[in-house]
Amino acid sequence: MSIHQKQYIQNLIETEEKLSLEDFFKNIHQKFYSDYDISFMEYFLELTTREGEFVVHHEKLIEYGVMTSKQSSDVRVKLNALELVENIDYSLLRDISEQWEGARGIKHTKVYKLTPEAFKNCLLRARKYPKQKIDPKVYSRYYLLLEKTYKLYTDYEKQLLSIQLEQKAHQLEQQSKPDSFDFLIKN
Helix, strand or coil, X not given: CCHHHHHHHHHHHXXXXXXXXXXXXXXXXXXXXXXXXXXXXXXXHHHHHHCCCCCEECHHHHHCCCCCCCCHHHHXXXXXXXXXXXXXXXXXXXXXXXXXXXXXXXXXXXXXXXXXXXXXXXXXXCCCCCCCCCCCHHHHHHHHHHHHHHHHHHHHHHHHHXXXXXXHHHHHHHHHCCCHHHHHHHC
């Protein structure tokens, strides 16, 4: 933890400002890691509410730079290469009918849906290929930042809670002491 981060946290504690983890993360990002791209954070946070569900369309692997091919057979190869397991990490939806513009009829395609955890696993293990527009290391940097920030947040919360407990203990102590004036009147 840098000196500036310690000072920031100390200021929060002194002012007894209570922040949610999300607000704390945004503040830490803005103040200390603004060069990190976190434009995708909202989508990642949304995924945390869907753990264990097959909700991430395989096109997100292309959008986020895990792979460049749009062929479903290549998706299957990539999922196998990452040692993901069907019906645990991803599901295959067969015979999804989509009308392709200019096509004569209906083309059947395969769609893979990943769990949020499997998707994150893909992001963390991705590498940059020639002519690839997106460098997927931005996501590993994000997760490392998230880990650092979580540690800072737990430190901040522990210190804030400690101060609040001391204040409560002091209040209870003051309430339990007989008032010296009341003591003199009663005796």
